[in-house]
Each structure stands twice: as C-alpha cells, then as structure tokens.
Amino acid sequence: MKAQANEVEERQLVEAAQRDPARFTDLYEANFERIYAFVSRRVHARADVEDITAEVFHHAFENLARFEWRGVPFVAWLYRIAANAVADRWQSLAREYGRPVTAAPSVEFDDAEIDRTEQRAQLFRNVAKLPAEQRRVIEMRFVEEKSIAEIAKAIGKSAGAVKQLQHRACEKLREQAERELSGKAGARHA
Amino acid sequence: MRKQTPAEKTHRAIARLLSPQKPHFTAVEAQVRAKRNHLGPRDWLSDLRDLPRERFKERLRVNLQRRATMATRTVAAPEPQASAVPYLSVRNAAAALEFYKKAFGAVEVTRLNQPDGRIGHAEISIEGARVMLADEFPEIGFQSPQTLGGSTVHINLNVANVDALARRAIDAGADVVRAVEDQFYGARSGQFRDPFGYVWTISTQREALSNEEMQRRIDEMYRQQEAPATRPSYVREGFRTVTPYLIVPGTAQLLEFMKAAFGGEERFRVARPGSDAIMHAEVKIGDSMIEMADSNPQFPPTPATLLLRVPNPDAVYASALAAGATAFDPVRDADHGSRGGTVLDASGNRWHIFTPLPGDKIFTSFRSITPHLYAAKPAEFIEFLRDAFGGEEIYRAEHPDGTIPHAQVRFGDSIVALAGGRGRYTPQPSTLHMYVPDADAAYERALHAGATSIQPPATQPYGERSGGVTDPFGNRWFLATHLGAPAQ
Numbered sequence: 001m002k003a004q005a006n007e008v009e010e011r012q013l014v015e016a017a018q019r020d021p022a023r024f025t026d027l028y029e030a031n032f033e034r035i036y037a038f039v040s041r042r043v044h045a046r047a048d049v050e051d052i053t054a055e056v057f058h059h060a061f062e063n064l065a066r067f068e069w070r071g072v073p074f075v076a077w078l079y080r081i082a083a084n085a086v087a088d089r090w091q092s093l094a095r096e097y098g099r100p101v102t103a104a105p106s107v108e109f110d111d112a113e114i115d116r117t118e119q120r121a122q123l124f125r126n127v128a129k130l131p132a133e134q135r136r137v138i139e140m141r142f143v144e145e146k147s148i149a150e151i152a153k154a155i156g157k158s159a160g161a162v163k164q165l166q167h168r169a170c171e172k173l174r175e176q177a178e179r180e181l182s183g184k185a186g187a188r189h190a
Numbered sequence: 191m192r193k194q195t196p197a198e199k200t201h202r203a204i205a206r207l208l209s210p211q212k213p214h215f216t217a218v219e220a221q222v223r224a225k226r227n228h229l230g231p232r233d234w235l236s237d238l239r240d241l242p243r244e245r246f247k248e249r250l251r252v253n254l255q256r257r258a259t260m261a262t263r264t265v266a267a268p269e270p271q272a273s274a275v276p277y278l279s280v281r282n283a284a285a286a287l288e289f290y291k292k293a294f295g296a297v298e299v300t301r302l303n304q305p306d307g308r309i310g311h312a313e314i315s316i317e318g319a320r321v322m323l324a325d326e327f328p329e330i331g332f333q334s335p336q337t338l339g340g341s342t343v344h345i346n347l348n349v350a351n352v353d354a355l356a357r358r359a360i361d362a363g364a365d366v367v368r369a370v371e372d373q374f375y376g377a378r379s380g381q382f383r384d385p386f387g388y389v390w391t392i393s394t395q396r397e398a399l400s401n402e403e404m405q406r407r408i409d410e411m412y413r414q415q416e417a418p419a420t421r422p423s424y425v426r427e428g429f430r431t432v433t434p435y436l437i438v439p440g441t442a443q444l445l446e447f448m449k450a451a452f453g454g455e456e457r458f459r460v461a462r463p464g465s466d467a468i469m470h471a472e473v474k475i476g477d478s479m480i481e482m483a484d485s486n487p488q489f490p491p492t493p494a495t496l497l498l499r500v501p502n503p504d505a506v507y508a509s510a511l512a513a514g515a516t517a518f519d520p521v522r523d524a525d526h527g528s529r530g531g532t533v534l535d536a537s538g539n540r541w542h543i544f545t546p547l548p549g550d551k552i553f554t555s556f557r558s559i560t561p562h563l564y565a566a567k568p569a570e571f572i573e574f575l576r577d578a579f580g581g582e583e584i585y586r587a588e589h590p591d592g593t594i595p596h597a598q599v600r601f602g603d604s605i606v607a608l609a610g611g612r613g614r615y616t617p618q619p620s621t622l623h624m625y626v627p628d629a630d631a632a633y634e635r636a637l638h639a640g641a642t643s644i645q646p647p648a649t650q651p652y653g654e655r656s657g658g659v660t661d662p663f664g665n666r667w668f669l670a671t672h673l674g675a676p677a678q
Contacts, residue, residue: 021258022318022350028254032247040240050246054253061254120237127241135244142238170235 010074017064024061031075032057035082037120042086046143052089056082119177126176127169134169137162252299252315259318276345278323280386281334283309286323289385290314293362294347294355296321317349335387344381344389352394356380359392374407375399422602425625426654426672428457429479431602434561435621435668436482437492438537441468444482447535448473451513452498452506454480462486476500476558481623492666493538494620495562497607499553503543507531510541518614526587526596528553540618552585552596556605563608564617565663568594571608574661575599578639579624579632579669581606619664629671633657636669649673 013030016023035056040049059081060067067077127138136155140146148166152159280286287309290296299320300313308325315321326334335341349355356370359382367389370380379393399407425431438444445468448454457479458472467484474480475498485491500506507521510533518540521531530544542562546553565571569592575581581599588594599606601624611617626632629647636659637643644666647657656670 022255024258025251025255028251032250033242036242036247037237037240040242046243049240050243053242053246054250057250057254058257061257120240123237124242127238128244138238139241139244143241143243173238 033121033124037117038082052085055085134165137165138169255318275320279326279332279334281336283325286386293359346391352378352392375404424627424671430604431625432604433479433623434494435623437485437489437621440537441482441484444537447513451510478557478559492621495540497560498541498543499556503530503545506543564611568610578636621666623668626669629655629669632669
C-alpha cells in the first residue's frame with residue numbers, strides 16, 4: 001500500500017512538473033541524493049561527480065515533457081540518464097586521451113546495487129538533517145578532507161570539541177543506518 | 191594559481207577518473223571505525239567520503255529554478271527584464287538567513303562575510319524571487335528596522351500557495367499582521383512581520399483582473415462601507431429599516447442575558463412612570479439593534495425568533511447556556527449551508543445562533559440579527575408582505591410538496607426571514623418596528639392589504655410619526671417615520 005501511495009505521489013509530482021517547470025524542484029529534491037550516490041559510485045573525482053549530476057538534472061529538466069509514465073519509478077528514468085552520462089564521460093575522455101579506456105567501471109545495476117544506492121542516498125539525507133555544527137564538521141572532515149586541527153581553527157573551537165562533534169555525528173549516522181537496515185529487513189519479511 | 195594548459199587539464203582529468211583508489215583517507219576516527227563491524231557488510235563510513243557538498247546541492251537547485259523561471263517567463267515577457275530587488279538591512283543577518291530559510295523555504299545563493307564577522311552581502315531566492323540582505327552598518331547609515339523602530343517598506347512576495355507558506359512562516363515564528371484572505375484585486379494574501387522588523391505581504395494571484403474591474407470592485411467596497419451615510423432621512427440614526435421589537439415579560443433580565451450571552455451593549459432604557467417595568471430599551475448586538483419593552487395588558491407578550499449570525503456558533507451557544515438560556519436545538523451543520531443551534535431565553539425568545547458555512551450563498555448578506563417570522567401559509571404571507579409593505583422576495587426554498595422551509599423578504603436595507611414552521615418551531619407572532627418614508631401612507635396601504643389597526647399614525651414625543659397594525663398572521667408592525675429630532 002505504501003509503495004502504491006508513493007507511486008501516486010511521485011506521479012503527481014511528475015505531472016505537476018510537466019505542467020509547470022517551476023515544480024521540477026520537487027523532483028530534484030526527491031531524487032538528488034540518489035543520483036549523486038549513483039554517479040559517485042562510478043566516477044571518482046568530486047568535480048566530475050558534480051558535473052555529471054548537474055548534467056543529469058538539466059537533461060531531465062529539458063526532456064521531462066517526453067517522460068511517459070509506464071509504472072516504472074521516475075528515478076529509473078534518471079538512473080538511465082545518469083548511466084548514459086557516465087558512459088559518455090568515459091568515452092569522451094578516452095577519445096581525447098587517444099586510446100581505448102580499459103578501466104571503465106562496470107557496476108552491475110542489480111537489486112543489491114539499487115539497495116546500496118538507496119542506502120547511500122539515505123545516508124546523505126541523514127547528514128543533511130544533522131544539527132548545523134555537526135554537519136559542518138562532517139562536511140569539512142570527509143568532503144574537504146581537513147584535519148581536526150584545521151577544522152578547529154576554521155570554526156573557532158578546540159580540537160577536543162571538534163572530535164566530540166564528529167563523534168556524536170558519526171554515532172547518530174551509524175545508529176540511523178543500523179535502524180534503517182533492520183527496518184528494511186523487517187519490512188521484507190512482513 | 192597557475193592556469194593549466196588544456197593538455198594538462200585532460201591528463202589530470204583522466205588520471206582522476208582512472209584512479210582506482212579514493213583519495214587516501216587519513217583516519218582520526220579510529221574509535222568510530224572500530225565499530226564498523228557492527229554494521230555488517232555495509233561500510234557507511236566510507237560512503238561519507240562521497241557526501242555531496244551542501245553548497246553544490248543548493249547551487250544546482252537554484253540553477254534549475256532559474257531555468258524554470260526563464261522557461262515560464264519567456265511565454266509571458268521577453269528577456270531581458272529589468273528588475274527591482276529588495277535589499278534588507280537587518281540586525282543579525284546570519285539569523286535572518288536561517289529564519290527566511292525556515293519560514294519561506296528560502297535558498298541561500300550568496301553570502302559574503304566581512305573580517306569583523308558581519309555579513310556584508312547575501313542573496314536568497316524564495317521560490318525563485320530574489321531578495322538581498324546584509325547586516326546593518328549604522329556607521330554608514332545602513333540601518334535595520336530594529337534600530338529605526340520600523341520599516342516604511344513592505345515586501346510583496348508572490349508565491350504559488352499563500353496558505354501553505356503562511357502556515358510555514360507562522361510556525362517559524364512570524365507574527366500575523368493580517369490573516370490570509372481573498373482580496374478584491376483578485377489575489378489571496380496575508381501580512382506577516384518577521385522577527386527582524388520587516389512586513390511581508392504574501393500573496394497568490396487567483397484571478398487576472400483588468401484595472402477597470404479592480405476599480406469597480408473597490409468602488410463597490412466603499413459604497414458598501416458608506417451605506418450608513420446614505421441612510422434615508424426617515425430612518426433613525428443607528429437603525430435599519432426593520433428592527434425586532436421584543437414585547438415580553440422580564441425585559442430587565444433579558445437585557446442582562448443579552449449582555450452576558452451575546453456581548454450585547456445597552457444603548458437606551460426608560461422605565462414606565464411609576465413602576466419598575468421597562469417601557470422601552472435598546473440593545474446593540476454585533477452590527478444590529480434590538481428594541482424591547484415589558485409586556486402589559488395592552489401589549490401582551492410577543493416573543494420573537496431571531497437569527498443571530500456569529501463567527502463561532504458553538505462558543506456563543508455555550509455562552510448562551512451559561513448565561514441561563516435553555517437548549518432548544520443543539521449546534522449542528524444544517525443541510526442548507528449553515529451551522530447553528532437554537533436556545534430559548536427566559537422571556538420566551540428563540541435565538542438561532544448560526545454561521546454560514548464556506549460556499550454559502552443564502553446567508554452571506556445577513557447582519558448580526560435577522561427577525562424570523564412564521565406563517566401557516568408562507569406563500570400567502572410573502573404576497574401580503576409585498577402588497578402591504580412593499581417587501582421584495584429575495585429567496586425561497588420550496589419542498590416538492592409545496593411547503594416553504596425558508597424564505598427571505600427584503601425591506602429597504604433589512605432582511606426578514608420566514609418559514610411555515612415545523613415541529614417544535616411553532617409559529618410565534620412577533621412585533622417589528624419598521625421605518626417607512628410616510629407612516630400615514632404605509633398604514634393605509636397595510637390596512638388595504640388586509641391588516642387590522644392597532645393604532646392610527648400619530649406624532650410621538652420621541653420624534654417619530656408612527657402607527658401600528660396587526661397582519662393577518664398575527665404579527666404586529668409599527669410603521670414609523672423618523673422626524674429628524676433625536677430620541678431621548
């Protein structure tokens with residue numbers, strides 16, 4: 001039932017955006033983390049992940065009128081755009097480099113991988129929901145790869161306080177991840 | 191930084207792409223990592239290294255919003271467009287940015303910090319609308335409403351759904367200056383004050399109106415407001431064409447009841463010479479007047495049924511019971527588009543306390559008090575009211591069997607409701623005080639139409655020429671022409 005309700009809701013979002021381009025941001029909000037999680041599994045450098053993610057949503061925005069509802073989740077359409085964008089990126093780089101790219105990542109997009117992508121997306125969403133200070137520390141630490149000392153200096157706190165913030169944030173994320181995993185397992189058996 | 195050559199760029203890009211390893215992760219969080227085993231096969235911690243930058247997500251959203259706005263706008267108006275962007279000076283711009291995000295769903299587009307910690311410039315986007323702001327800099331005359339004690343400029347924020355955004359703003363702590371409602375100019379809007387001293391008029395356009403139509407509506411609005419000023423000279427000031435006159439026992443007690451139950455305001459009271467009995471009293475309830483007098487052998491009791499329009503019938507019904515009324519009919523939604531209940535006061539008057547439900551068309555023009563009359567044959571009664579007093583039928587509900595559960599007749603600026611009477615709502619002859627341009631002519635006309643005389647018109651000491659008739663259905667009408675001298 002829940003899945004059906006979600007489908008109806010998603011369909012309404014898509015149709016609203018097809019009528020009014022301003023409503024596309026609802027689709028963006030609902031799917032940004034998923035696409036970012038998908039792309040970042042296949043492309044390593046952050047600048048490229050961001051480029052491709054942006055490309056996916058701009059492409060989807062331009063072509064939304066052509067999207068037809070066939071009972072497949074909207075995100076599947078986005079994943080296909082993303083997969084093409086990743087492949088294009090590898091090919092164009094290979095052409096410029098003048099030799100075939102042999103190391104192209106081949107990540108099978110099976111059920112397990114869909115789950116994995118969903119989990120990563122959920123983690124990203126969970127980080128966004130952390131208290132502002134914790135989120136800032138997590139972003140500086142993991143995204144900007146700053147040292148504890150650098151972070152301490154940047155936000156004007158002691159190293160100990162930064163470690164505390166990081167510790168609390170990681171603990172919360174871990175608990176959420178575990179809860180979501182067990183919740184999902186439970187749902188499957190139901 | 192030195193500029194890279196295209197060849198270098200390509201080379202670095204490929205090196206980045208082909209690098210099988212993520213950048214080395216210098217772990218200080220050994221304690222957390224040690225717990226990884228609890229997680230089973232999912233290594234969420236390493237996923238954190240792929241975390242999207244918050245700024246990236248916001249920037250991409252804003253870019254998409256801009257494209258969406260342009261896509262919508264190109265239809266309406268060609269680019270480029272000039273624009274005027276409000277620039278807000280606030281005390282504590284950082285807090286204001288957070289508030290606007292929470293209250294209006296604003297997206298932060300730009301934030302430039304000064305070395306002293308103040309925000310020198312920031313830009314947000316609210317559903318695609320740009321607003322600039324900065325911390326106040328009193329030293330250069332850039333002062334906030336909090337410093338100045340208010341702002342002279344209101345910000346008009348047009349959004350897709352004013353009700354939703356208003357709720358969000360209120361939840362976030364905005365003060366309601368004016369609640370959201372439909373406006374004559376075709377928008378639905380409300381006004382809110384933010385904690386930094388700015389007033390936002392949030393609105394959603396509902397209809398596209400021409401200037402002429404807007405002008406017509408505003409003229410109409412002022413005409414309605416000025417209605418009292420155009421009151422004909424034969425109607426006493428503060429009154430309308432028809433006023434219910436309650437001739438009942440226990441008027442003094444009834445006065446107190448109206449004050450306690452309905453917030454009635456006593457305007458006038460005079461005792462019968464040589465007794466405690468009230469000869470005449472006037473009470474204002476809401477926007478309407480009610481007159482009353484103690485019954486006596488000459489004027490036996492004629493308690494009335496009154497329709498009392500209030501915003502909150504449940505509360506007023508409860509307050510009437512608390513003030514000593516008897517429950518007659520509990521509050522409920524009636525099938526004709528109103529919600530109401532009926533109580534009985536100690537003098538025998540029935541008060542139907544009601545509010546029109548949304549979408550109602552029948553009761554919209556009702557004032558606070560509308561007298562309600564009964565007649566066994568309502569259709570004949572309506573005819574009589576037309577012939578005798580010039581009453582204009584404005585509404586009639588009719589059952590298939592011909593019975594009339596509700597009808598409305600207009601006299602000048604007043605409405606009188608009437609019905610056949612059903613169940614416990616037995617006919618209840620009432621007394622009404624009606625202003626007419628010429629009391630003598632009206633009296634003759636009424637008699638001609640079938641009324642009987644109570645007293646022929648005479649000039650009264652209180653500045654009216656007035657006579658009385660009883661209609662064939664038992665109601666008493668005092669037909670009066672105000673002579674210009676004030677009462678009392």
